[in-house]
Amino acid sequence: MAGRKRKMLALAAAVAPEQSTSTRNHSNRTELNRSTTKQKKHSKCENALNVETERSHYFTTNDLQHRLGEDFFNQPCISLAKAFLGKVLVRRCADGTELRGRIVETEAYLGGEDKASHSAGGKRTERNTAMFMKPGTIYVYPIYGIYLCMNVSSEGEGAAVLLRSLEPLQGQPVMRELRAARRKEGARQLKNKELCNGPSKLCQALNILRCFDRRDLASDTEVWLERDPDIGPAKPQDIISAPRIGIESHGEWAKKPWRFYLCGHPCVSVVNKEAERQSLSGNAINNLDSSDVPFETEQHNVKRP
DNA sequence: ATCGGGATTGCCT
C-alpha cells in the first residue's frame, strides 16, 4: 500500500527532474557506457547517482539565497543532527569550483553526560575547543593518524554533530580525484555513491582540511550549508535512529540511538537492519508490497526483514 | 618523556 512510499520520496523528487531532461539522459548514457556489464545491473540506482549536476538549475540563480545562517545551527544537538538530513554541504575550492553533497547521515555527540563525546564531562582540550564555540562552528579532528572527521557545534555545552555521509550532487569528478589520491594506483574507479559514504571519506571528497577547525559554517566563504529549494525537512518517518558507530568501548552510551540517516538512501555508510525493523513496527507499517514502490525509488529501498 | 588508543578506511582472504 502507500506505506512504503515514505521511503526516499524526498530524494527522488530532488533527482528526478534532472533525469527527465534530454540533456540529462544523454549524460547518464555517457556515464553508463563507461560502466561494465556487471555495473549495468544496478543501472537504475546508478542513474540517480551518476547524474552530473554541474551548474544544475538549483544552483544557477543565487547560491546565497539558500544558505543557512546562524539561527539554523542554534538548536539542540539531536534536533540539529536530524535537521541536517537533506541539507546540502557546499565546498568552494580555491579555483572557484563548487562541490556539493546532500547530508544523509549524522551523529549527535552531546557532551556532558555523553561519555562517547570528546567533550564528555565538560572536558575542554586544545583539540575539542570548537565543540564549545558558538553553534555552527566547524570541529575538524584527525583520527587514526591518517583521516579527518567533520563536526558542527550545536546548542548545548560541548555538543556537536558529526557529519557521516553525503550524497554527491555536484563536482563528482573532482571528488573522485581527491579520493583517488589516497588510494592504491590502478584501483578501480569509485562509484558516485562511494565518494562520500563515511565521515573521513566526505572530508577527502570535499577537501575539508584540518585548518577548517573552529571556522564558522554560517559565515565562511569556502564552506557553507544550503537548504535544498526543492525539498523540505526530512520527514520523521524517513529518519532512522540507530546506535552510533565506532564507540563500542563506551558501554551504555554506545547504545544511545543518536545516529540518524535517511532510510533506504544508498549513500548511508552502515545500514542498521534492526533499527529499521523497529522503526517500521513503530510506524505500524507491516504489510509491505514492493509492487507499489515508484520505480525511481525502488533501488533505494532497503530489503525489509 | 612515554604510552595507549582512537567518532576509519581499504585491501586482503
Add this chain to the structure above:
DNA sequence: GGCAATCCCGATG
C-alpha cells in the same frame, strides 16, 4: 569479515 596502516592527542609518571 579480518586486520594493518599510521600518528596525534591526552593522560600519566
